[in-house]
Amino acid sequence: MSSGENESVNKLLEGYPDAALMVRGDCSVIAANEKGMGLKALLEHGEADAIPDMIAKAAAEMTVVVGPILFKSIKGEILLEVSVIPQLSSTAEASGDFLVLSHDVTMERNLRSALVESRQRYKDLVEVSSDFAWEISPEGTFSFVSPEGALGFTPDEIVGHHPEEFVIDAEHYQPLPFLSDRPMDSVEIWMKSATGKDACVVASCLPLMGEPGEWHGARGICRNVTEDREREAALRSAQEREYLLGYIVNSIRDELDPLNMLTKAATATSQALGASGCRIYRKTEDDTYNMAAEYGDVENTDGIEDLLTKIGDQIGAHPAEIGPWRMLATSTHYRQAINGGICIWKPLDDEGWDDNFHILIGDVANQIGIANEQIANHERIVNLSRTDGMTGLLNRRAFFEDELPRRFKRLEHNGQGAALFYLDLDNFKMVNDIHGHQRGDEAILCLRDMMIEYSRPGDAMVRMGGDEFALWMDGIPQDVMLKRVETIMEASQCLREFSGDPDHPLGVSIGIAVYDPSSGEDLESLVARADAAMYEVKRAGKSGFHVAAAAGET
Structure with missing residues (x-):
């Protein structure tokens, strides 16, 4: 190549902003610009293997060959985009020379990689931070929804539709985030899901504005917080139930009298639950339900007992309708x-x-x-403390300290009379001595049965100890009282079968004191008269009855 041609080639190469070489077909370098000196050295040292291949291809096909070449350096990888251009002679034939042009695209590649990574990072963050992203077109319809869809809908079921179609009571939102002309953050919206169940979402949006201030749509994200709201609602409900239950339990616990516990419980339950009324039942040994307490409007509530019987041992509360009322009933349990x-x-x-x-x-x-x-335990304890273990009748303490004073005081107010019977078995010791205590117990029970048979439901009976008994009869006229004691004496003949021997027949001596409220007699005097009348029968030969003289008479 002449000096003139070299000068032309150098001038041509210097005008290229990156590395440029003119090489022959055997890859020997004819000329290179200043930036191409490094590439020239690589080519001459055989460290740019791809360039000879490109030259060979360009020579064979007589076409421009372009391709990337990656070089490794101390500072890292360098990516060049190399073009090999066959040169033509003045006669348009191949001259055998090739123009090699390179362009450093390392920065572009790094920037592109960084941009792709940034976009992926942003995409991942959007997807993680929300359940779906969306975009609204200038026409006010969805133009984009995350590929996974939203609330069970596929993107095709959402795109092209107005957001108002999916929002419950959309008119209540001013503005609706999907159509907002200003940025909005964390706005709760209730929307319809594909399953028909309401869903609560938190929406954030940015409007798309044109010039001058023209609304071109909006973009945003939504996060489904339905489960969060349901958990919060469940927690609030649990806290409210805990508060109400605490109020009811405290009302029961603060009542010292067991018999008033259920009344307090019915009142507190009705008031705490906002019910019109409440009724509490206790189950008896014969499986019937007896009302123990009630509160509120109790009219037209017949049938609750049947409802509880129907519920039986079923678990949980059971709703029902009785008359004008909407009922909710359940059984109560203790140890299953x-x-x-x-x-x-x-x-x-x-x-x-x-x-x-x-x-x-x-x-x-x-x-x-x-x-x-x-309450049942309390009643059992009270009953045990008030009754005789063998006969089930009142014991001496309950009769004289509780029952008799209460009845005596009531008669003082209503002016009615009464009669106190003192009964004592005759020759009872002989029964135990000859036939044993088992037979004696049977005799005691026989007298108990006789007293129950010839008394009235409201009368009070007591075993005072051993073979001594007493019977109190309210409001009994004198003639009726005499007939009653005569009947008892006739019935007492059945006791003879328990006798120790024929010479000592088992019988009963009865002393009777009649109470007249107008006499002003006190309880002690009345008891003393009945006791004295009974011993009068004993002195007279036993197995009979004697009516004591009226109070104040001898």
Whole structure:
């Protein structure tokens, strides 16, 4: 190549902003610009293997060959985009020389990689931070929704539709985030899901504005917080139930008298639950339900007992309709045994009982079950303390300290009379001595049965100890009293079969003192007269009765 041609080639190469070489077909370098000196050195040292291949291809096909070449350096990888251009002679034939042009695209590649990574990072963050992203077109319809769709809908079921079609009571939102002309953050919206269930989402949006201030749509994200809101609502309900149950339990616990516990419980339950009324039952040994306490409007509530019987040992609260009332009833238990029931009610016009009421009445029933058992235990203890273990009649303490003073005081107010019978078995010791105490116990029970048979439901009977008994009869006229004692004496003939021997027949001596409220006699004097009358019979030969003289008479 002549000097003139070299000068032309150098001038041509210097005008290229990156590395440029003129090479022959054997890859020897004819010329290179200043930036191409490094590439020239690589080519001459055989460290740019791809360039000879490109030259060979360009020579064979007589076409421009372009391709990337990656070089490794101390500072890292360098990516060049190399073009090999065959040169033509003045006669348009191949001259055998090739122009090699390179362009450093390392920065572009790094920037592109960084941009792709940034976009992927942003995409991942959007997807992680929300359930779906969306965009609204200038026409006010969805133009984009995340590929996974939203609320169970596919993108095709959403795109092209107005957001108002998916928002519940869209007119209540001013503005609706999907159509907002200003940025909005964390706005709660209730939307319809594909399953038909309401869904709560938190929406954030940015409007797309044109010039001058023209609304071109909006973009944003939504996060489904339905489960969060349901958990929060469940927690609030649990806290409310805990508060109400605490109020009811405290009302029961603060009552010292066991018999008033259920009254307090019925009142507190009805008031705490906003019910029109409440009734609590205790179950008897014959499996009937007896009302123990009630509160509120109790008209037209017949049938609750049948409802509780029908419920039986079924678990949970059971709603029902009785008359004008919407009922909610459940059994009460103690140690897995039914011991009563509780029922609340409200008007039929009100809404049905929701899950909160079902849960709460169940919790209350658990406490009532314990209270019922406490009351039953209390009654058993009281009964044991007031009754004779063998006969089941009142014992001496209960009769003289509780029953008799109470009845005596009542008669002082209403002016009615009464009669006190003192009964004592004759020759009873012989029964025990000859036939044994078992036979003596049978004789005692026989007298007990006779007293029960010839007394009235409201009369009070007591075993004072051993073979001594007493009977109190309210409001009994003198003639009726005499007939009654004569009947008892006739019936007492049955006691003879228990006699120790024929010479000592078992019988009963009865002393009677008649009480007249107008006499002003006190209880001690009345008891003393009955006791003295009974001993008068003993002195007269036993097995008979004697009526004591009236108070103040001898």
